[in-house]
Amino acid sequence: MTEHVEWSEPEAVAAPASAAVTPADAADAARLVAFGLQPRLQPARDQEYGELLRRYREDPPFARLADAVATGLGLVVLEVSPRAGMAVTAAEDSVFAVRMSDYARRTSSDAGDRFLHGLAHLAVAALAFPRPEDLADDGYIGRVSVNGVDSFVRQACRRLEERAEEQGENTDPATDAPGLEAAWRIWVRRSATGATKDARRLAGSTTGIVGKAVAFLTDSGFLQRTGDDNGGTYRTTARYQLQVRDMAGSAAMAELLELGVVPVTDGTATLLPAEDTDDLELVADAGLPFHS
């Protein structure tokens, strides 16, 4: 999982540090992990953080020590670099892991709400990194807005609705089997926004749910707020790209494959033509002019 980036002359500097590990080294390694646990702290803003990062990259025994400290705490090291800092994330069942039931209370009883909150996070990522290239390009900075994410999902749902109508399907769900209802209908059914008595965003509306997601991601150091237009605009950080690319995306893909849904791809990251064939495989005849 660990990526050692821009390795510069390790052997020259590593020589004096190759001695046995001292308690001071362990303290420094732990301090570096502690810096990593403050996701909104930028390495460039803190001199000590920057020095520890340099030591991690130039001193392999120290790096192994820091990795071990992180692992022992139940953390996964995604990348250690000047741009992302000590990018760590919670391993499964770690004390640092975020649980859906802590995130939003209604989700434990209501599968629909649970889905809406999860999809909001997925949609934020999908809109922040619209193409595979954007997710792979370390220099890419994605931009999202709350209303933009909501209308993006609604548009995708509308396409499914149009397709179902074209095929003459009746997508109204059976009354006594809510679990069998097509997932997109849950989002469509929920109102986009709503007036409240205290002029705050209606928490149960889809923009409220997306707003909660981006606020949470901002606290995680994954997004930075850039403005108030369109319900709030945000840009991505290097940590978010790593998290989505190395952790969340593949985990969700694995789950999808387990369900027997195989999105067809030839592995190339080419532009429109390849994607077109890709998507046509998934969404046939979604109707003019927007097939996906």
Add this chain to the structure above:
Amino acid sequence: MTSPASTDSVPPQLSAGPRPAPGPAADEGLARRLRALACTAPLHDLDARKANLAGEYSVYGMAEVALAAIDLVTLNMDFDTGADHEQIVARLVPRIAAQAPQRPVAEHERVARWVLENLINVGSVDRGFRAVYGTFASDGTYVRRDYDFKLIEEVPGYGGGVYLRTTDEAVNVLVGALDTDVTSAQIAAEVKLEVLISRGRLADAQLAAEQARYRTVQYSETLRKALDATRRNVRAVDWLQAVPDMIAEALDHVADRYRHENAILTNIRKARDESEDPEHKRRAAELVDIVKDCIRRHTQLQSRLLEAGPLFRAEQDRQAFGTPLTTSGIDLYGHLVAPVLPLPLQEAVRVTDAFFARGTGFRTRASVRVGDLVDLLLTPPVEREHLGAEMPEPDLIATPDDSRFSEEQLAVATELLDLPADAPRRLSGLLAEARRQDPELPYLVALLAVHAASPPVGTAYRQGEEKLLFAVDDGTELDDPEFGGADLIVGTALLDAVGMAADRS
């Protein structure tokens, strides 16, 4: 209808008994009508529930108020946002007041808000309605289904505001044309209007014109949604053919409608001007306003269409001509979002859960020591300063009075130029008289006289002035030590204020 093969074995005398369940094809039309019927239910429901409200509300026709509200929202829906909540309430109040004039205004407003909130269905988490109906599935089993719909929905607008929009369902219920194609219905409405006007039946024409406007609004809605999508997700769009075709079609459509509606406009204007009946005149004038509004909406739509092209090209440049990367990655939309949405809820939630669990980062939990907690709770709250810092006394600087002429000079000049209507004077005489009083005054008089050469007739007409200063050049040259040019004849024209007022109304 095709019968299942098994009916062959049924003895003929039994076929007169209970008929087998009709197939899905016949059921589909029934389901559509059931859904249409369901859309009207919230309106009936308002009248049924008004008795439960605290107070005597039975005098109000709630369904009528509700339909009026849907009308208002539809007509006030802008291309970009929607109708303003308060504005709708304010416009509903006169109708409610007419239903029960003796009741207090506050109650009228309460009724307006109650109706509007019930049309949004504020109490439910989805802010929508649900109706249950039954259909026969293809295998003959009877399935109960939920139909979810909204009549008025709340959408985010500029600056974080919440606006109201009527949904397609509501527009369909309102217009009464259920399950019809938008484009053809619009054409039909316009043809009907033209015929009605050519036959001089304006009362019906107004109804048809209003319907045409609802259709226009609905049509722009459809296109707005489509354009929104292209802005958001360029890669999902076929820029080679589909989009240019779509834009070309839409532009053709706008041009066509524009021509069509201008023709109608000319016709109605003619009807308005030629008609003797004042009632006809008034209706035709209203029609002109409606058609003008349609044209305005089309123009708005057209400008959106023209903006779409450059936007696409800019995005295309960024996305298609960037340096391609060798690493292949996950296509979040194509590989995750698109496949997840059609899954049944119980499966989709597994994928989103997996993404959530690993995509949200970590939280360092705050742990509390009892000692700290006690200290924290026992600390007295910090006294807050109610008044802020003292405001510094503002340092005002008097701006110098840099006017060329004083108020007194203006008064003297005005008095000098207050000429009787039947005795105009030469500018040279006026200047000489002014010079005797004040050496600066001739400049002001000359200035006023030059202005009078092009008198503000339109303003005087609108404001109902009784007289107007004018100046005419008859070719005589001005002989004056300080000024040159034409020796203007300055006079006062009397205006027929009463006649103008009658003309204006």
